[in-house]
Amino acid sequence: MRAAGAVVTRKGGDVLLVHRPKYDDWSFPKGKLDPGEHAVTAAVREVAEETGLDVRLGPALASQRYRMLSGRWKSVEYWTARVIGSDDVTSYRVNDEIDAVEWVDWQAAMRRLTYPYDRDTLTEAWPLRRKTRALVVLRHGRARSRGGWKKDDRKRPLVQIGDTQAQRLVPLLAAFDVTSAHSSSSVRCVQTVTPYVDTTGWPTKLYDELSEEGSSAEAVVELVDSLLGSGESTVLCTHRPVLPTVLDALRVPDLTLDPGGMLVVHHRKGRIVATEVHQP
Template identity: 35%
Template sequence: MTQEVRAAGAVLWRVAGGETEVALVHRPRYDDWSLPKGKLDPGETIAEAAVREVREETGFTAVLGRYLTRSAYPVPSKNGAGTVPKTVDYFAAEAVSGKFTPNDEVDELRWLEPSAAEKALTRPEDVRVLRSFCELPVGLTTVLLVRHAKAGKRDEWSGDDDLRPLSEAGQRQAAALRRVLTLFGPSRVLSAPRLRCVQTVHGVAEDVGTEVRHEPLLSEEGYWPDPVLGVARLLALAGDGGTPVVCSQGGVIPDLVSALADRDGVEIPAARAGVVPSKKGSFWVLSFRRPTTKEGPLLMAADYHPSALPAPSPSHS
């Protein structure tokens, strides 16, 4: 059986002198200029691998944003008999701290404006990734919209359904979400007032150093009497800035994401036959243009991550 090689990377960016710059790395082993990337470690998600590889190759700590694209190409197999497929999943990632130091993998780093970076890149695959990055502006506001983790079957719980807790599987999902959502730089944590929802993101709130705040309009019984109010509430959270984590329910998330996408003309490739997915323990990375004085936040991209556990790459817009 052919074993696929999985890797992840990022277009690492910063703003310097009012201009956007992206990081290119020179790898002496290949004598090429590349975007930072590398193979997944065992048990690692693509998001975790992207941040780790950026740190190892560039010395910079990165905060992830939207998912960009996947590159796929053959590479020589370990035994030298033919080739095996390799896939590399890329994110946009802002450099927030750090300093480059030459290392075994990378001997030089250059910060270049995107047009200059495109000319300097060695491989056409990297040029395609960079162009995907350039399709939208930098500095977008991220909202992390989370479906609560598994909580067992409703008909097997005799108590108040609002108090139905996470199952053991749900606790594992919540722990995985805690690791992965942190990579997107969350600033505050909100949740539908259900124990299973609050438990799903409680660890993230601990890491941020805050409490989980209840959002009744984003629970099923709070949303459906007037969905317009629920959509407006999410837009208000996006307009407040930072990177909010919002945990909601499967009866809300598909309609909420669809309403935002329809409102702002964003396609959702993750949808199948018109159905927007929302598995337990999954999350959406919603990228909004920051509000101006004339209008509120505008949805620019919606990326679906079906699991925070090691899984295939997200579908994205």
Template identity: 35%
Template sequence: MESRDQTQTEGVLGQPRFTSAFPPRDTAVGGYLEPIRAGGAVLWRDGGGAEPEIVLIRRPDRDDWTLPKGKLKNGEHLITGAVREVREETGLIPVLGRRLPPQRYLKDGWPKQVEWWAATPAEPGGAIDYVPNEEVDVVEWVPMKDALARLTYEHDVHVLDNFRAGPAETFPVIVLRHLSAGEKRAWRDNDLLRPLDEAGRADALALPRVLASYGRPRAVSSAAARCTESLLPYSVESDVPVRTERAFTVRGAGRGESPEFDVEAAREAFEGVLSEGRPTVVCTHGELVPHLMREALDRLGAPVSQQLGLRKGSFWVVHVAAGGVLAGVERHAIRG
């Protein structure tokens, strides 16, 4: 693992820069090694100065200073795994912000890939109440300048460089395609009433934990049953009411019927969601997802991908900074 002299600060106090996530020496010669997957966060808070304070941890068995992160468990969702690891290593519950470039390096000769997010503590102020143990004995808020100098590993410095290169404070707008609702050809009633199937209900129960990684976003949904049911467990567990929006609703998509929806109305409604500047999850239909994403990317002055659609049970997260600046876009499935 690449380490650095603790007094070496060349470049770290100048302009922040994006750094390569994948150095050339990260795999076997002429082959591929599946990387160890891990997740972590740059936990930050306003320190009252020009730059924020960052949480660092000290691991006594390695006598190093690093950022909170850890390996994912088998089958664990990337998002919830990162949140779990940060909470275990700091005692703080992180609320994820924009995603940062991953870092990849060798761990005992095997490539390790760490996915990173900016994050803030769920509790205002971020007071540390952590019981030292054999894995982490110190958790400390450190000014950015001191954190850059104290970190043991160069790849951690790269993470802070990437954090400093973009906006710290953002809000997420999550576009969720409704969960599995079975085969519409077999549904004989009004399609607006078609419910989730067994797989969809299982994903609906898993959704609250995933969405909680982004705090308590408000919930806006198509009026169709399969959309409101997708958000129902989240609404109950997080005490977040679901507001239905006609413009996000697709009607008449049953047997032998063509779906009816108003693209312009949907884009206008979504523009309103973006303008309000509040963390929000919008649950809608596959027909409308590309149009909502195009509205977001157009409005934020970002290039438009050729693949804006989603499979059922997947979602986009659009991270927006002050002034309507796009800070990041990521895509996930509920099942990881």
């Protein structure tokens, strides 16, 4: 069974815990993935369902894997998270699944958590508890083949699977609190970020410098530096040939992104704290 959840913290170091009456245990908000659901999306959804709070994700934590009472194995993917809006849980309506939701200080949480693996996860989350921003480096979705396209390559569009990939990116980018899109001016990149900006209303800025035809190392480095210092979470959509320049500007190791894949760079005050990769 696959599940996802979050270690939700707030300023001062308090941790959000939930109590499950069925097992009489204290743990982090989490739950199993719906069919076809991405773990990132599930983590945000489960926190909302079990606590009533809307969160955005920070750095990923190590996955847990343990055997349930039924004998089946369970794998849980975790992220650190911060609340968007009010963090008041006093109005949460308790139910048969969750009968208590509490903010608990860090040391008390370590004592209250029922399972050793949750205490290990809390220990891992401690140095990552401070709020970060995300720079999402995105490769455009699956496009028409270059060989089969006889027109201006900058106008080469996504194919149907690429459109589907673009739609599936909407909740993922929202989970990392992306509030602006910065895209190559080529059609296939613009189409990749369009569902997100149409859904959220966040602004998009197009750059010839992020296209295959117009990119330059100097321009890419300047843009990456400005996004790291912008104080907001952003998405940068570009092409496979331009990705090495972007990664070099970020000073992160080379990697391969499939069409529609993304690298999430968590940063704080211009310093990269953690990275994670999500393929389509």
